[in-house]
Amino acid sequence: EVQLxxxxxGLVQPGRSLKLSCVASGFTFSNYGMNWIRQAPGKGxxxxxxxxxxxxxxxxxxxxxxxxxxxxDNAKNTLxxxxxxxxxxxxxxxxxxxxxxxxxxxxxxxxxxxx
Amino acid sequence: xxxxxxxxxxxxxxxxxxxxxxxxxxxxxxxxxxWYQQKLGEAPKLLIYYTNNLQxxxxxxxxxxxxxxxYTLTISSLQPEDVxxxxxxxxxxxxxxxxGTKLELK
Numbered sequence: 523e524v525q526l527x528x529x530x531x532g533l534v535q536p537g538r539s540l541k542l543s544c545v546a547s548g549f550t551f552s553n554y555g556m557n558w559i560r561q562a563p564g565k566g567x568x569x570x571x572x573x574x575x576x577x578x579x580x581x582x583x584x585x586x587x588x589x590x591x592x593x594x595d596n597a598k599n600t601l602x603x604x605x606x607x608x609x610x611x612x613x614x615x616x617x618x619x620x621x622x623x624x625x626x627x628x629x630x631x632x633x634x635x636x637x
Numbered sequence: 638x639x640x641x642x643x644x645x646x647x648x649x650x651x652x653x654x655x656x657x658x659x660x661x662x663x664x665x666x667x668x669x670x671x672w673y674q675q676k677l678g679e680a681p682k683l684l685i686y687y688t689n690n691l692q693x694x695x696x697x698x699x700x701x702x703x704x705x706x707x708y709t710l711t712i713s714s715l716q717p718e719d720v721x722x723x724x725x726x727x728x729x730x731x732x733x734x735x736x737g738t739k740l741e742l743k
Contacts, residue, residue, distance in 0.1 A: 557732075567673075567681065567724055567734040581731075584638075617680060623671060623687070623728055627680040 524548040526618050526628030533634045534608055544601040544618030544628055552576075552596035555622045558603045560614035561630070568614075571603065572622070586612075608635045639663050641725055643735035649743040656712040658738045660725035665705050669729035672701055672710045675737075676721045684723075685710060717742060 530542040544556070558570040571592040572581045580592055591604040601618050615630040640663040650656050660670065668688040673681035683692045685701035688708060698713040712719055720742055725735040 566736045567726075569726075569732040569734065572732070623669075624726060624732070625671075625683050625686065625692070627682075629680050 524620070524626050526620065526626065528616065528618055528628045528631035531616065531631035531633045533636065535637050536609060536635055538608055539604070539606045540608065540633060541605070542603040542616055542618075542631060542633070544603075546599045546601065546618075546620070549620070551594075551599040554620050555579075556592075556594060556601045557619045557621075557624055558590075558592060558601075559617045559619055559624070559627075560612075560633075561617070562611075562614045565614075569624075570616070573601070605633070608633075610635050638731050639666060639727055639729065639733050641727055641733050641735035643723075643725055643738050645738060646736065647739045647741070649741050650715050651743045652715055652717060654715045656715050656719075656740065658710040658723050658740070660703075660708045660710070660735050662706040662708070662727055662729075666727040666729035668704055669727055670701075670703065670708050671726045671728070672699075673724045673726060674719075674721045675724065681724060715740075715742075 525547045528544045534540050555574045557572045573592045589607045593602045613635045617630045618628045620626040642661045644659045672685040675681040684695050684699050689701045700711050702709050722737045722739045724737045
């Protein structure tokens with residue numbers, strides 16, 4: 523069974539940093555591009571970042587470019603999102619999702635940016 | 638960026654109704670569109686990929702169609718368990734989601 527399990531969320535002050543992780547299982551992680559997608563409370567979905575299977579191609583939404591860094595460790599079957607200079611508008615449930623076509627999602631991890 | 642406009646934003650329908658949800662792209666997305674269902678407190682679930690392909694395990698009452706800029710998700714006979722918010726998603730370039738259609742029972 524394909525599983526994606528996010529972790530690393532929590533309450534953080536504006537301007538601080540946080541690093542999310544997503545551990546994958548049930549498939550060959552190194553064969554798939556991966557995404558981070560977020561959903562602010564009561565709001566819609568926003569694609570955040572994508573990384574190709576071998577990390578050659580990386581793309582970001584304009585709202586996070588320069589502040590967030592997506593990366594992966596294929597030996598550990600793990601996807602990461604390093605978030606810096608966090609703002610209140612970054613408060614959201616962050617999902618990792620498999621593939622360029624975003625077929626499979628984790629359950630999400632909450633990030634709250636507040637003083 | 639490609640903008641995705643979903644309509645209606647709220648839809649009330651009865652059990653057994655045929656329901657149509659719409660998604661319009663601001664430019665041609667070459668059928669690179671998925672539909673997701675999100676129930677309260679749950680992660681989104683893929684229903685339809687590449688415009689009209691039913692994801693494994695999804696009931697056949699769900700179907701998708703469209704081309705160019707206009708896409709549709711149809712539920713042929715609405716069931717109580719279909720109450721959810723539905724999102725379209727284009728991955729043709731600079732991936733973007735629609736704002737969603739909330740489907741409720743009348």
